[in-house]
Amino acid sequence: METGSSDTISSRQKFAEDLAAGAAEYALGYFRRLETLEVESKNPLDFVSEADRSVERLIRDRIQSAYPGEDIVGEEGGGNESDAFWSLDPIDGTANFLGGIPLWGVSIGFCENGEPTVGAICIPLLDILISADQNLPGIRYNRVQKTEFRQSAIPTIVLMRWNSSSFREVEDTFRGAGLSCMNIRCSVIGSAFAVLGMTQGYYQEQLHMWDVAAAYVLAKNAGLHTRIRRNGFDEKLTFSILSPEVHKRLGDALSKREPEHVVS
Numbered sequence: 001m002e003t004g005s006s007d008t009i010s011s012r013q014k015f016a017e018d019l020a021a022g023a024a025e026y027a028l029g030y031f032r033r034l035e036t037l038e039v040e041s042k043n044p045l046d047f048v049s050e051a052d053r054s055v056e057r058l059i060r061d062r063i064q065s066a067y068p069g070e071d072i073v074g075e076e077g078g079g080n081e082s083d084a085f086w087s088l089d090p091i092d093g094t095a096n097f098l099g100g101i102p103l104w105g106v107s108i109g110f111c112e113n114g115e116p117t118v119g120a121i122c123i124p125l126l127d128i129l130i131s132a133d134q135n136l137p138g139i140r141y142n143r144v145q146k147t148e149f150r151q152s153a154i155p156t157i158v159l160m161r162w163n164s165s166s167f168r169e170v171e172d173t174f175r176g177a178g179l180s181c182m183n184i185r186c187s188v189i190g191s192a193f194a195v196l197g198m199t200q201g202y203y204q205e206q207l208h209m210w211d212v213a214a215a216y217v218l219a220k221n222a223g224l225h226t227r228i229r230r231n232g233f234d235e236k237l238t239f240s241i242l243s244p245e246v247h248k249r250l251g252d253a254l255s256k257r258e259p260e261h262v263v264s
Contacts, residue, residue: 009140010133016108016120016214017131017140019062024106024122027055027091031125034100049098052076055090059108075210084112087213093186102126105188109213119214121188128192132221139195139221156180156199157246158190162206170203170254177249187239191215194241195222201242203254205231212239225251 030051073079093104102125
């Protein structure tokens with residue numbers, strides 16, 4: 001394991017890290033035989049496959065075995081948030097996954113009192129495994145092939161599409177500050193790229209806690225300005241990871257968009 005700024009690891013972080021890696025390896029088995037997968041449409045732009053459900057069952061079973069009685073909330077199996085619960089996305093970037101695009105990953109987070117405290121993300125086809133515990137310094141990461149997506153000449157922000165008019169407003173804010181915007185259809189990829197310094201940040205609205213729990217901890221421990229805001233109307237989340245430089249320039253403008261129920 002190539003380490004970031006911390007060699008220390010808690011037992012819960014180590015469990016989340018190993019589980020994310022194991023679940024990603026399991027998901028790869030489905031990725032290698034995409035032509036056989038059963039796929040359903042949740043809505044015209046959102047899909048779920050047997051791979052999503054099977055990987056989530058694997059993760060749930062292992063959590064229940066290691067931490068019996070603890071609550072679990074997952075994208076496919078649902079669940080109820082409590083004072084302490086696991087929040088997971090078995091295959092984030094399902095559209096990429098089903099299209100044979102390697103930009104997808106597994107996200108596993110643990111939340112206490114409404115705030116994520118432990119997180120792990122694995123992006124197997126980029127050989128990226130990163131984890132963090134909010135009570136310990138830094139992040140742990142592994143990049144075996146050192147695949148480089150850095151755009152050093154063009155400061156880049158990753159955006160994901162949501163409501164079209166709202167998306168354009170945010171995109172115009174970033175572009176007006178001289179930032180290039182990238183849309184890669186996967187929260188864990190956008191978050192991981194920002195955490196590893198490949199981009200200047202990641203911003204998205206209309207999310208759920210399973211999309212961002214792991215990334216929140218990783219981004220905070222990486223020294224990025226990180227914020228989750230809960231929309232008071234539909235309970236969806238706005239997630240923002242910004243480099244210190246970008247936050248200094250644009251943080252105030254972005255913070256005015258949905259100020260209710262700020263986690264941090």
